[in-house]
Amino acid sequence: KQEVTQIPAALSVPEGENLVLNCSFTDSAIYNLQWFRQDPGKGLTSLLLIQSSQREQTSGRLNASLDKSSGRSTLYIAASQPGDSATYLCAVEGSQGNLIFGKGTKLSVKP
Amino acid sequence: DADVTQTPRNRITKTGKRIMLECSQTKGHDRMYWYRQDPGLGLRLIYYSFDVKDINKGEISDGYSVSRQAQAKFSLSLESAIPNQTALYFCATSDPSQGKETQYFGPGTRLLVL
Numbered sequence: 001k002q003e004v005t006q007i008p009a010a011l012s013v014p015e016g017e018n019l020v021l022n023c024s025f026t027d028s029a030i031y032n033l034q035w036f037r038q039d040p041g042k043g044l045t046s047l048l049l050i051q052s053s054q055r056e057q058t059s060g061r062l063n064a065s066l067d068k069s070s071g072r073s074t075l076y077i078a079a080s081q082p083g084d085s086a087t088y089l090c091a092v093e094g095s096q097g098n099l100i101f102g103k104g105t106k107l108s109v110k111p
Numbered sequence: 112d113a114d115v116t117q118t119p120r121n122r123i124t125k126t127g128k129r130i131m132l133e134c135s136q137t138k139g140h141d142r143m144y145w146y147r148q149d150p151g152l153g154l155r156l157i158y159y160s161f162d163v164k165d166i167n168k169g170e171i172s173d174g175y176s177v178s179r180q181a182q183a184k185f186s187l188s189l190e191s192a193i194p195n196q197t198a199l200y201f202c203a204t205s206d207p208s209q210g211k212e213t214q215y216f217g218p219g220t221r222l223l224v225l
Contacts, residue, residue, distance in 0.1 A: 036216075043216040044201065046214065046216075091214075098144060099156070099214055101155075104153060
């Protein structure tokens with residue numbers, strides 16, 4: 001059974017700092033991996049999707065990497081801003097097309 | 112206008128009541144999903160549907176049922192609500208024909224069962 005783990009559970013950083021969020025998964029046979037952002041009381045917004053054949057994806061200040069063989073992904077956020085404060089969720093696509101989520105990392109960026 | 116909408120956004124009900132959560136999408140996607148989110152447990156899949164004639168149980172389907180009335184509509188029912196079904200419920204859609212199976216989420220329905 002696929003399990004997704006995110007470390008740390010919570011992170012607080014000063015504005016401007018570069019940071020890395022970690023995601024690990026137990027079964028390397030994945031179709032893709034997605035990173036989402038969730039604001040309090042809101043739905044999920046897809047940030048980046050990495051296909052199983054890809055190593056990384058970039059969007060603005062965000063860069064996500066994928067190492068299938070080791071079961072790891074990282075989300076790198078450059079020059080963090082208070083508006084980046086949210087919970088970041090990692091999810092892998094299972095064999096049935098559904099997503100299996102980690103519990104998230106709650107990020108707080110302080111001005 | 113939002114591509115994936117959920118109604119109601121908030122609902123308080125009593126134990127034993129039957130309730131329905133509705134999801135509509137304008138993205139034209141065949142695949143739709145229902146998840147629930149609980150503090151400390153993350154999101155878990157309840158049911159999913161790959162097209163109007165296809166319904167599948169997810170990880171935690173007990174106590175729930177679904178109906179795919181049309182491509183655009185996917186409803187989740189709690190036949191007899193119980194307090195441990197208190198959670199935030201999300202509907203999502205995806206379209207694998209686009210080559211990238213990004214899932215698009217609705218805003219969520221916050222359910223409280225007393």
